[in-house]
Amino acid sequence: MIFTLLGLIAIMFILQSVLGYGQLKDFNKNYNEMRCQNKVSIGRSKGLVTTGVVLLMRIDQKARIIETRKMQGTTIFARFKTFEKLNGKQLLKIDEETLAQVDRFTRKAIRDAQHTYRIIQAGGEPPKPASPVEKLLNLFKKKGEVSRL
Numbered sequence: 001m002i003f004t005l006l007g008l009i010a011i012m013f014i015l016q017s018v019l020g021y022g023q024l025k026d027f028n029k030n031y032n033e034m035r036c037q038n039k040v041s042i043g044r045s046k047g048l049v050t051t052g053v054v055l056l057m058r059i060d061q062k063a064r065i066i067e068t069r070k071m072q073g074t075t076i077f078a079r080f081k082t083f084e085k086l087n088g089k090q091l092l093k094i095d096e097e098t099l100a101q102v103d104r105f106t107r108k109a110i111r112d113a114q115h116t117y118r119i120i121q122a123g124g125e126p127p128k129p130a131s132p133v134e135k136l137l138n139l140f141k142k143k144g145e146v147s148r149l
Helices: 002-035 096-100 104-121 132-140
Strands: 039-045 052-059 065-073
Touching: 002 039, 002 052, 002 065, 039 104, 052 104, 065 104
Parallel strands: none
Antiparallel strands: 039 052, 052 065
């Protein structure tokens, strides 16, 4: 019984890896297509159980959005689709009316893309998101405690 369960877990892990590779390949294909034409701003809104959103926005020299592609979903079957609502808008000056027309996950991804663009324009490097293990370890750290490395 235990070997059957372990075998099933192994098969599920392999299947998820293969399908996740397909999603990563789709991201790379879309990013490279857009990047060959101009700069690309990327916005993310991650969710563990809720839907996640990744926005790829091709922008010109004045940060005007030329083309947007959006991947939204909770599974590894999500793929990029064109997203016309932001095209022609200034990345850093998207109005509240436009933001009100999109769901909260897309809104968060737009704000993330704006924030990342500002950091890059200032010559900085965007912060690396915490891994699931780092998030788990941060739960156990005491506030104000200095770690000794």
